[in-house]
Amino acid sequence: MTDFDLPEEFDEENIISKTSIKRDMHELQALGKRLTELKQNQLDKVPMSEQLRKAxxxxRRITKREATRRHMQYIGKLMRDEDEEAIKNAVDLFDAGSKAFAQALHALERWRxxxxxxxxxxxxxxxxENPSADIQHLRQLVRNAKKDVKNEKNTGASKKLFRYLRAIDDMDAELDA
Known part of the structure; x- marks a missing residue:
């Protein structure tokens, strides 16, 4: 075999370029950076390993620029072993600009x-569908919202109902996590 001969089991279609590998690593680092920007209660809802959670x-303690950069690389390295899609979906639910966040809010608005x-x-x-809901409180909120609609007033009852539905949704998400 000469230097230019390729082994028979070599598959040209499965070659991954160095550029695409680097791009994937940068995406993982960016997702890791988004994780570091979450609040603690949001971070608790994200499915990840204990090692990544500690990192x-x-x-949050690291303040120096170069140390932060190196630590983000470390988090990106840890992210390779994680379920990237599950973490991304969980983080998107907290990002007000994401499609998942908007869909969740629209679903709650439809329920309201x-x-x-x-x-x-x-x-x-x-x-x-939401067994953790307080039925009596929910009935009261719905009754007040219906009264507002009937009297063509806006006392904020529908907004209170929406807030309660969102709280129930958050509580159910915590129980599922």
């Missing part, structure tokens, strides 16, 4: 509107 928490327009069957459907 992210340690990054259905609860205000519907009857007890809609309320029962919501409680079945």
């Amino acid at each position: 992210v928490e340690e990054s 509107d259905r609860l205000i327009e519907g009857g007890n069957d809609i309320l029962s459907e919501y409680v079945d």
